[in-house]
Amino acid sequence: MTAPDAAPEPPPRAGDLPEATSTRAGPAGPAVAVLVARSGRLPGGARDAVVEAGGQAIVVGDGAREGAASLTPPVRAWWYDTGVGFRPAAMAALLAPALEDIPLVVLPATPDGRDLAPRLAAVLDRPLLAGASEVAVELVGGGGGEIAVEIAVEFVGEGVGKSTSTSTSKSTSTSTSTSGGSPDRTGMTVRVRASLSRLDDRVLVPATAAVPVVATLVPGPRDAATVPNGGPGADIRPLPVTARPATEAAVPADPEVLAVLAADPATMALDDARRVMGGGAGLVRPGEEPGRAAAAFDLLADVASALGASAGATRVATDAGWAPTWRQIGTTGVSIDPDLYVAFGISGAIQHVGGLGSPRHVVSVNTDSSCPMTAMASLGLVTDARALLVELARRLGRPFPPALEEAHDG
Ligand SMILES: Cc1cc2nc3c(=O)[nH]c(=O)nc-3n(C[C@H](O)[C@H](O)[C@H](O)COP(=O)(O)OP(=O)(O)OC[C@H]3O[C@@H](n4cnc5c(N)ncnc54)[C@H](O)[C@@H]3O)c2cc1C
Numbered sequence: 487m488t489a490p491d492a493a494p495e496p497p498p499r500a501g502d503l504p505e506a507t508s509t510r511a512g513p514a515g516p517a518v519a520v521l522v523a524r525s526g527r528l529p530g531g532a533r534d535a536v537v538e539a540g541g542q543a544i545v546v547g548d549g550a551r552e553g554a555a556s557l558t559p560p561v562r563a564w565w566y567d568t569g570v571g572f573r574p575a576a577m578a579a580l581l582a583p584a585l586e587d588i589p590l591v592v593l594p595a596t597p598d599g600r601d602l603a604p605r606l607a608a609v610l611d612r613p614l615l616a617g618a619s620e621v622a623v624e625l626v627g628g629g630g631g632e633i634a635v636e637i638a639v640e641f642v643g644e645g646v647g648k649s650t651s652t653s654t655s656k657s658t659s660t661s662t663s664t665s666g667g668s669p670d671r672t673g674m675t676v677r678v679r680a681s682l683s684r685l686d687d688r689v690l691v692p693a694t695a696a697v698p699v700v701a702t703l704v705p706g707p708r709d710a711a712t713v714p715n716g717g718p719g720a721d722i723r724p725l726p727v728t729a730r731p732a733t734e735a736a737v738p739a740d741p742e743v744l745a746v747l748a749a750d751p752a753t754m755a756l757d758d759a760r761r762v763m764g765g766g767a768g769l770v771r772p773g774e775e776p777g778r779a780a781a782a783f784d785l786l787a788d789v790a791s792a793l794g795a796s797a798g799a800t801r802v803a804t805d806a807g808w809a810p811t812w813r814q815i816g817t818t819g820v821s822i823d824p825d826l827y828v829a830f831g832i833s834g835a836i837q838h839v840g841g842l843g844s845p846r847h848v849v850s851v852n853t854d855s856s857c858p859m860t861a862m863a864s865l866g867l868v869t870d871a872r873a874l875l876v877e878l879a880r881r882l883g884r885p886f887p888p889a890l891e892e893a894h895d896g
Contacts, residue, residue, distance in 0.1 A: 511723065511726045512564060512584040512725060512726055513542050513544060513562070513564060513584065513585075513588060514587065514588070515540070515542060515588065516540065516588070516589055516590060516623040516676060517538070517539040517540050517542065517588065517589065517590035517591075517592060517623050518539050518542040518543065518544055518585065518588050518590075518591060518592075519532070519535035519536045519538070519539035519542065519543040519544070519591075519592050519593065519594075520535075520543070520544050520546070520581065520585070520591055520592070520593050520599075520602065520606070521535065521536075521543055521544070521545045521546070521547075521553065521593070521594065521599075522545075522546055522547040522572065522577075522593075522596075522598040522599065522602060523545050523546070523547040523548060523549050523550050523552070523553030523554075524547060524548055524549070524572075524598070525548055525549050526548070526549025526551075526552030526553050526556075527549070527553065527556075528545070528553045528556060528557065529594050529596040529598060529599060529758065530594065530596055530705060530755045530756070530757025530758040530820075530822075531594030531595065531596060531599075531703060531704075531705045531755070531757055532557065532594055533557070533821060534594065534703055534705065534821075535592050535593060535594045535599075535703050536557060536561050538592050538620065538621055538622070538703055539590065539592045540623075541561045541562060542561060542562050542563070543557060543561055543562075543563045543564070544563070544564045544565070544566070544581065544584065544585075544725055545557075545563055545564070545565045545566075546565070546566050546567075546568055546577055546580075546581065546725075547567070547568055547572065547598075548567070548568065548569060548570045548571075548572075549567065550565040550566055550567045550568070551565045551567060551722070551724075553565070554722045555722055561721075562721045563721070563722045563723075564584075564722075564723055564724065564725035565722065565723075565724060565725060566580070566581075566724065566725040566727055568580075571743070572598060572601070572743075573740040574598075574601040574602045574605050574740065575605050575739060575740045576740055577602060577605075578602060578605035578606045578608070578609045579609055580727060581606065582606070582609045582610055583727075584725060584726075584727070585606065585610060586610060588698070589623055589676045589678060589698040589699070590621065590622075590623045590678050590698070590699060590701065591606060591610070591612075591698075591699070591700045591701070592618075592621060592700075592701045592702070592703055593606075593700070593701070593702050593703070594702070594703055594705070595616070595617055595702040595703055595704045595705070596755060596758065599702055600616075600702055603616070603700050603701075603702045604616075604700075606700045607699075607700040610698070610700065612697065612698050612699050612700050613695055613697065613699050613700075614699070614700050614701070614702070615678070615680045615682060615693055615695065615699050615700070615701040615702075616682070616701075616702050617682055617683050617684065617702060617704050618680040618681060618682055618683070618701045618702065618703050618704065619681050619682070619683040619690065619703075619704055620680065620681045620703075621678065621679070621680040621681075621701045621703065622678070622679055622680075623676055623677070623678055623679075624676070624677050624678075624679055625675070625676060625677075675696070676698075677694060677695070677696050678694070678695045678698070678699045678701070679692070679693070679694050679695075680692070680693045680694075680695075680699075680701055681693075683704050705755060705756070705757050705812070705820050750791075751790065751791055751794055751795055751796045752787065752790075752791040752796070754796060756796055756798055756812070756813060756815070756820045756822055757820050757821060757822050757823070759795065759796035759822065759824055760824050760825045760826070761790075761793070761794060761795035761796065761824055761825065761826045761828075762790075762795060762796050762797070762798045762815070762822055762824045762826070762827050762828070763786060763789070763790040763793070763795045763796075763797055763798070763827075763828045763830065764797070764798040764799060764800065764815055764827065764828070764829050764830065764832055764838075765782070765783050765786045765797065765798070765799050765800070765803055765808075765809065765830045765831065765832070765871075766799070766800040766802060766803060766829065766830065766831045766832030766833065766838075767800065767802045767803065767831060767832075767833075768830065768831015768832065768833075768851075768852060768853065768871045768872075769782045769783065769786065769803075769830050769831045769871050769872055769875065770782060770803075770806075770808065770831075770872075771872070771892070776806065776807060776808065778887075778889055778890070779806065779808045780807065780808045780809075781886075781887050781889070781890060782808070782872060782875070782890055783797070783799065783803060783808045783809040785875060785876070785879055785884070785886050785887075785890060786830060786875060788879070788884050788886075789875060789878050789879050789882060789884060792882045792884055793878075793882070795826070795828070797809070797813060798813050798814070798815040798820070798822065799813045799814055799815065800814070800815070800816070800832055800835075800838050801814055801816055801818065801819065801837065801838070804819070815838060815841045815842065816837045816838045816839075816840060816841040817836075817837045817840040817841055818837065819841055820841060821841045821843065822841060822842060822843055823842075823843025823844065823845070824843070824845050825845060825846045825847065826845060826846070826847045826848075826849070827842055827845040827847070827848050827849070828848075828849040828850075828851070829848070829849070829850045829851065829852070829859045829863070830851050830871040830874070830875060831851065831852060831871035831872070832850070832852070832859045833852075833854075833857045833858060833859055834850070834857055834858030834859030834860070834861070834862060835858070839858070839859075839862065847864050847865075848862060848863040848864055848865075849863055849864070849865045849866075849867065850862075850863035850865070850866045850867070851867045851869060851871045851874055852866070852867075852868065852871065853868060853869070853870060853871075854868075855868045872890065875890075876890055876891055
């Protein structure tokens with residue numbers, strides 16, 4: 487017998503749902519990730535979206551097959567190559583028939599994902615949960631047919647303080663669903679639960695939808711333990727596209743692309759960056775006041791930007807508040823896969839290296855010639871990381887606070 491004060495059973499998640507019995511060749515089941523490939527390359531956050539969708543993905547775009555084949559962890563993936571040029575409205579119309587029975591469609595919140603997701607939501611007549619830090623499908627025993635958004639605001643950012651303020655409100659969407667959600671074949675109701683990230687992750691808004699949704703997923707700290715660790719290998723097949731619009735006129739209007747501008751490394755998503763310069767505890771002097779430590783990380787970002795690279799950090803640096811959390815690389819941070827990674831004062835702990843992907847070149851700047859980061863580097867510079875950073879700034883003509891020049895006494 488269950489003790490009266492026993493903890494309630496956690497609700498079942500997508501992975502617990504019964505196997506779909508559909509015999510059709512496209513995806514079926516509670517959730518699927520939609521990924522837009524460019525030149526066969528998957529967007530940043532692809533892996534997170536696939537994990538959040540329970541291991542199923544549709545890859546579209548230029549080089550979709552190659553992109554699907556590069557997915558890790560192994561998944562069930564369908565691909566449809568749409569050729570060069572991204573036409574999100576036409577793509578949404580093309581994908582809609584394959585997605586209409588799937589309660590949760592999740593896309594990475596990359597520029598392409600953010601372009602495609604609202605169009606998919608419109609074509610499928612669903613709400614869009616934009617900027618989710620997590621999203622999952624649950625089975626519930628029935629319930630109301632409205633979309634309830636409960637707001638429990640947690641202030642976690644620097645400058646906002648550590649106080650927690652909670653308020654609850656309910657709002658009803660314009661959805662006319664009265665079915666109590668999407669019943670699966672056991673008669674239970676499928677519900678989508680998400681946590682929406684707002685104000686640079688300082689505010690998290692829980693949202694519950696009792697109807698099918700489209701969601702975009704922001705990159706950020708995610709527990710690697712939730713990543714399915716594979717199996718026999720990916721099952722990859724072409725997406726059967728049966729409902730192509732008959733004429734050009736039937737395709738919804740797409741914006742005309744006038745030019746494609748290169749992303750600014752200072753602000754682009756870290757997981758899309760081809761060059762990353764990471765900073766660790768070795769950039770900071772022992773006992774240094776936080777303001778000056780943060781200035782060292784600001785300088786790293788500035789120097790990185792001048793070199794066409796993005797700045798990353800270890801968890802030691804983000805936990806201390808020297809660098810923002812969205813710059814944290816690792817198993818509980820962002821997973822990157824650059825061509826070049828330059829590590830400034832980083833020891834190379836497994837939790838950090840686990841988020842590096844397979845960079846073609848690794849440079850380690852460290853006073854310890856035998857630390858794991860230097861051991862895995864193609865070039866190890868055994869020197870003071872701060873002094874090298876300041877010298878780089880000087881040669882690039884970048885300004886820096888004179889206090890950062892203080893000699894290393896260690
Ligand atoms: C559950 C869990 C999850 C975690 N997730 C992550 C994660 O996602 N990302 C992450 O990064 N970490 C993560 N960590 C923390 C991780 O284990 C390490 O503690 C962290 O990566 C170390 O950061 P660091 O290299 O900056 O600091 P340290 O390990 O302290 O290394 C500092 C390095 O700087 C060098 N150094 C010192 N002085 C100088 C100098 N003057 N010039 C040059 N080099 C110098 C030292 O030789 C050393 O190699 C996680 C830990 C746990 C337990």
